Ligand SMILES: CC(C)(COP(=O)(O)OP(=O)(O)OC[C@H]1O[C@@H](n2cnc3c(N)ncnc32)[C@H](O)[C@@H]1OP(=O)(O)O)[C@@H](O)C(=O)NCCC(=O)NCCS
């Protein structure tokens with residue numbers, strides 16, 4: 001991924017493994033890509049971008065769309081503008097669904113929150129990535145936030161907002177990898193507690209489902225998690241801006 005100076009940030013190996021590979025690209029909204037012009041987007045993306053009323057939300061979408069094409073192009077060894085992205089929603093057919101890279105064998109996931117955008121591209125296993133900004137507003141009660149997303153047992157492990165957000169990102173990463181998103185209650189996804197490494201404990205009553213998870217270090221103000229629907233080792237690389 002090019003950065004401001006056009007240099008490539010060294011990739012950081014998070015988990016060594018053979019076979020499949022997943023690269024997570026991290027970008028700041030409006031820094032790396034603020035020069036992104038409309039012609040970098042497909043017609044469908046331009047239409048979507050034009051519909052956002054909120055400038056930040058539009059910038060997040062545009063950053064993610066361009067970063068996704070660069071990430072897939074890098075994985076395939078083709079120019080970014082040669083990558084086609086299909087976002088057909090499996091519910092209504094509009095271009096606002098899970099991103100797919102038809103005919104490439106790659107799986108992808110996009111997430112944005114506050115000033116950060118993450119794009120994960122995997123060479124096989126379905127992937128889900130989720131990033132959330134940790135809002136440390138005084139008076140925010142993490143247990144109240146967790147009431148509808150975490151089980152009673154999970155809530156015992158939440159002592160601050162960051163703990164709640166850690167649960168949220170782990171659960172949402174799994175539901176983005178399955179493609180169901182928030183149609184499924186987050187309480188249906190049982191993940192490891194915040195003080196333990198990320199992992200999927202149970203899914204639809206099944207213990208230890210086939211899923212590898214990682215927490216991603218994206219700085220003090222955000223929490224992020226990655227889910228890959230496989231039991232096989234996956235080499236995960238994180239490509240961050242300086
Ligand atoms: C997908 C979802 C979990 C995203 O949650 P979020 O915290 O608001 O947003 P994030 O930034 O983490 O992720 C947004 C990205 O998720 C991706 N996405 C959308 N639907 C998805 C799905 N079903 N599965 C996986 N990823 C999906 C898109 O790439 C989107 O990025 P974009 O808006 O730039 O195109 C949530 O919006 C959701 O559950 N959507 C599906 C709801 C649905 O089915 N609606 C039917 C509409 S007809």
Ligand SMILES: [Zn+2]
Nearest residue numbers: 089091092094
């Ligand atoms: Zn839809």
